[in-house]
Amino acid sequence: xxxxxxxxxxxxxxxxxxxxxxxxxxxxxxxxxxxxxxxxxxxxxxxxxxxxxxxxxxxxxxxxxxxxxxxxxxxxxxxxxxxxxxxxxxxxxxxxxxxxxxxxxxxxxxxxxxxxxxxxxxxxxxxxxxxxxxxxxxxxxxxxxxxxxxxxxxxxxxxxxxxxxxxxxxxxxxxxxxxxxxxxxxxxxxxxxxxxxxxxxxxxxxxxxxxxxxxxxxxxxxxxxxxxxxxxxxxxxxxxxxxxxxxxxxxxxxxxxxxxxxxxxxxxxxxxxxxxxxxxxxxxxxxxxxxxxxxxxxxxxxxxxxxx
Ligand code: GUN
Numbered sequence: 001x002x003x004x005x006x007x008x009x010x011x012x013x014x015x016x017x018x019x020x021x022x023x024x025x026x027x028x029x030x031x032x033x034x035x036x037x038x039x040x041x042x043x044x045x046x047x048x049x050x051x052x053x054x055x056x057x058x059x060x061x062x063x064x065x066x067x068x069x070x071x072x073x074x075x076x077x078x079x080x081x082x083x084x085x086x087x088x089x090x091x092x093x094x095x096x097x098x099x100x101x102x103x104x105x106x107x108x109x110x111x112x113x114x115x116x117x118x119x120x121x122x123x124x125x126x127x128x129x130x131x132x133x134x135x136x137x138x139x140x141x142x143x144x145x146x147x148x149x150x151x152x153x154x155x156x157x158x159x160x161x162x163x164x165x166x167x168x169x170x171x172x173x174x175x176x177x178x179x180x181x182x183x184x185x186x187x188x189x190x191x192x193x194x195x196x197x198x199x200x201x202x203x204x205x206x207x208x209x210x211x212x213x214x215x216x217x218x219x220x221x222x223x224x225x226x227x228x229x230x231x232x233x234x235x236x237x238x239x240x241x242x243x244x245x246x247x248x249x250x251x252x253x254x255x256x257x258x259x260x261x262x263x264x265x266x267x268x269x270x271x272x273x274x275x276x277x278x279x280x281x282x283x284x285x286x287x288x289x290x291x292x293x294x295x296x297x298x299x300x301x302x303x304x305x306x307x308x
Contacts, residue, residue, distance in 0.1 A: 014238075015272040017160055023282035026159070026307060027072055030289050033305040034073040037296070045296035046075035047105040047131065047288070048097045052090060052116065053083035058109045065107070065285055072289050077103060087116045091124050098126040104299055105131035105292035128298065131291040133185065142188045149291050154186035156283025157218055157239045158193070159308060164237055164272050165216075168193040172213050176200045176227065176260070177220035182241055186218055207231075219260035229265025238266055238273040241280050 037043050047069050051062045062078065069076040079093060090108075097106045106129045112118045122130075127137040133151040141148035161168060173195040177183035183199060190197045200210045202221065211217055211231040219227045220241035232238060242260030259276035267273050274280050290307055297304045 014267040014270040015164070016267075017164055017237075017239075017272050017274045017279060019156070019160055019274055019279040020277075020282045022160060022163060023156070023286040026283075026286040027068060027289060029305075029307050030286070030293055031072045033293055033307065036305075037293075037302075038073065041300065041302065043296065043300060044073070044075050044102075045104050045292050046077060046102045047107065047292045048077040048079065048100075048103045050079045050081065050090070050093060050097075050106070050108045052081045052085050052109070053113050055111070058111075062109055065288065068285050068289060069292070074289065074292060075102060083113050085113070085116070087120065090116060090121055094121060094124045098124075098129065103129065104296035105129055105288075107132050107288065129295055131288055131295055133291065134181065139180070139185070142185055145192065149295060150189065150287075151181055151185045152284045152287035152291060153182050153220075153241060153280065154189055155287040155290075156280055157186060157241065158189045159287070160239065160274065160280070160283065161216060161237065162193075162308070168195050168216070171195045171215040172198075173216040173218070174198045174200055174211055174214035175218045175220065176204075176207070176211065177218075177222070177241070179220065182220040186220065190216070190218075221260050223260055224258050225260070225262040227261040227266065229262060229269050232266050232269045234269050235271035236269075238270045239280060240274050240276055243276060243281055 034045060049062050049065050051058055066076045066078055097103050106125050108121055110118060122134045125135055127135045130138050130149050133149045138148045142150055173190040175183050175186045178199055178201045187197045187199045198210060200207055204210055208231040212233050214233055214236055216237050217232060218239045222242060224244035224246060238261055240259035240261040244258050245255040246258060248255045257277050294304050
């Protein structure tokens with residue numbers, strides 16, 4: 001029995017979308033492109049990550065970003081600042097990174113401590129180095145179909161969708177969640193693929209009924225297992241962006257990680273579905289590296305390598 005068949009037998013039919021494997025292969029292709037850039041143009045793409053404070057989850061993310069950046073052959077610049085850092089100090093660091101030719105991508109880890117205005121910091125990042133794609137210039141470019149740096153998580157979702165479904169033209173896509181980081185850019189990307197897109201959210205009337213229309217359902221609401229099996233159209237492709245840790249008293253020592261979709265129920269009905277963990281999560285950092293490579297190539301006026 002093949003691996004896929006085993007997975008299908010265990011989950012009532014849905015194909016399990018292997019984001020972890022796809023992300024590893026993508027990082028491999030990025031590493032090869034970085035090696036070529038070094039050999040042919042003598043340049044090393046560089047990513048600067050700024051962490052303010054000691055939020056445990058942010059520390060884990062920043063460590064993995066640094067490790068995977070180095071593994072891809074890129075330069076990694078980590079800046080760790082105290083939780084009490086002033087906005088002025090952070091803005092000064094951003095200005096230095098904007099001016100540093102060895103830095104092609106800048107990421108300021110969110111959330112930032114309360115004394116700092118996150119919007120002002122994101123607005124200070126050079127849009128050409130904004131590898132998070134959070135700057136209004138990049139959001140505007142994406143919305144108007146111009147070349148942009150695209151937020152990493154929705155970009156990762158799109159790559160998985162294209163790999164699973166091929167051409168997305170004409171498909172009904174429902175995005176549940178309207179955040180600037182995932183929901184809105186995801187909707188723009190799907191529009192760009194000629195899907196018919198609905199953006200739903202916690203205040204949508206008859207949310208289950210709206211979800212049931214979807215050929216593609218992207219759940220990005222941050223509520224554990226909110227999307228139930230009977231919200232899913234048979235055969236639909238389900239992309240679960242949620243990463244929620246259930247309370248330890250419910251699930252043992254550390255608490256189990258679940259998505260925004262009730263996985264076991266959904267896998268009975270869907271045609272394909274991303275698991276949590278191992279689905280969308282690993283794609284985010286792989287796309288951050290892809291954006292850094294893109295930013296480095298654009299900075300030098302070089303063609304962007306085809307990674308997909
Ligand atoms: N915090 C959690 N995820 C992210 C991300 O993708 N980018 C930034 N800047 N901060 C985050």
